[in-house]
Amino acid sequence: MPDAVGRTPTSAADAHVGPWSDEHNSASSRTPPAFDVVGVGLNATDTMLVVPHFPAYGGKVPFLSEQYSPGGQVATAMVACAKLGLRAKYIGTIGDDERGRIQMESLLGSGVNLDHVQQRRNCPNQSAYIVIDQSTGERTVFWSRPDCLRISPEEITDDQIACARLLHIDGHDTPAVEHAARIARARGIPVTVDVDTIYPGFDRVLPLVDYLIASSEFPGRWTRIDDPFEALAAIQRTGRDARRQGTPQHPTQPRGAARSCAVTGETQYGMRVAAMTLGAHGALALAEGRYHYSPGFVVDCLDTTGAGDVFHGAFCYSVLQKMPLAEALEFSNAMAALNCTGTGARGHIADLGEVRQLIACGLRRSRPEIAGRAQGG
Numbered sequence: 001m002p003d004a005v006g007r008t009p010t011s012a013a014d015a016h017v018g019p020w021s022d023e024h025n026s027a028s029s030r031t032p033p034a035f036d037v038v039g040v041g042l043n044a045t046d047t048m049l050v051v052p053h054f055p056a057y058g059g060k061v062p063f064l065s066e067q068y069s070p071g072g073q074v075a076t077a078m079v080a081c082a083k084l085g086l087r088a089k090y091i092g093t094i095g096d097d098e099r100g101r102i103q104m105e106s107l108l109g110s111g112v113n114l115d116h117v118q119q120r121r122n123c124p125n126q127s128a129y130i131v132i133d134q135s136t137g138e139r140t141v142f143w144s145r146p147d148c149l150r151i152s153p154e155e156i157t158d159d160q161i162a163c164a165r166l167l168h169i170d171g172h173d174t175p176a177v178e179h180a181a182r183i184a185r186a187r188g189i190p191v192t193v194d195v196d197t198i199y200p201g202f203d204r205v206l207p208l209v210d211y212l213i214a215s216s217e218f219p220g221r222w223t224r225i226d227d228p229f230e231a232l233a234a235i236q237r238t239g240r241d242a243r244r245q246g247t248p249q250h251p252t253q254p255r256g257a258a259r260s261c262a263v264t265g266e267t268q269y270g271m272r273v274a275a276m277t278l279g280a281h282g283a284l285a286l287a288e289g290r291y292h293y294s295p296g297f298v299v300d301c302l303d304t305t306g307a308g309d310v311f312h313g314a315f316c317y318s319v320l321q322k323m324p325l326a327e328a329l330e331f332s333n334a335m336a337a338l339n340c341t342g343t344g345a346r347g348h349i350a351d352l353g354e355v356r357q358l359i360a361c362g363l364r365r366s367r368p369e370i371a372g373r374a375q376g377g
Helices: 022-028 073-083 098-108 158-162 174-186 218-223 228-235 307-320 325-339 352-361 368-375
Strands: 035-040 044-051 065-071 088-095 117-120 127-133 139-144 164-169 191-195 211-214 273-277 283-287 290-294
Touching: 035 073, 035 158, 035 174, 035 307, 044 098, 065 073, 065 098, 073 088, 073 098, 073 164, 073 191, 073 307, 088 098, 098 117, 158 164, 158 174, 164 174, 164 307, 174 191, 191 307, 211 218, 211 307, 218 228, 218 273, 228 273, 228 283, 228 368, 273 325, 283 325, 290 325, 290 368, 307 325, 325 352
Parallel strands: 035 088, 035 164, 044 127, 088 117, 164 191, 191 211, 211 273
Antiparallel strands: 044 065, 127 139, 273 283, 283 290
């Protein structure tokens, strides 16, 4: 069957990640939306400490540099979308302290729409202390988010979500992002999610998600399955029955509290793409019953902070551009890798030309055991 651009896919690997099905046709029949993507979720202002090497437990080491750096999962993803030329809108809360001012100044200069960003009075912004090992570029994060930054479902209105072609969320303020995702679902707007932590109530969000890109740890933690292939399959099974069945059971609920997907064999969440990032080794995804592995890129890594957030922004761009899934993963890996060549969560958000050059000429870093299993089906 021809796809949305009139091309007949030659294989499952050629399938597009874009919103091509009848499920999303209603969104294209209305007046063109004002924005390409709207993001609801976190921002943070980090204190970056660069050390020559991470000390042993209980040890001591001098740091080489210290700087403030704006970041945060969804805010950084929206900045990446804007850098790629998308009309991006961010919905979130910012404190009124110095860290909040730094975050707001960064967002104001990014081209992202901030009409529904709330600045909370007498409230510090979310912050993190990030220790970067100069010898590897890897980082360790210590973070804090005061409750005064919490956003409630009532503060997100239909028009704030319906104004975009795609919704991107994280899981932190779970009732609020669930509400936003329900608005999107009702209007045929696809939903992408960035999640690395198990949040109470997140099982009510997952049935509303079309594209899940999780951290490497989340699928195993959520499903209690160590094998990454089986864990992704447990989250996303072929078929669409789950969205008619109501909220499924979270693995940590008491047995018997709800029907078990493993017992019934029914779809758990029915999302289009269930994927995980694998750090320097790329990403693994499951779509249409097939696994897709995309290796990472070899770069001169200074800092891995924000790489996953930029990956998500690039993946949002890929969905809206209706890229084939293999191309979308490769593109997102390249954007994430290039961001690691700078310091900070938004250290080096590349433009399209630089991304294309890395894809054309860059060396890849692969995990052969993952690649072999993905190729085998």
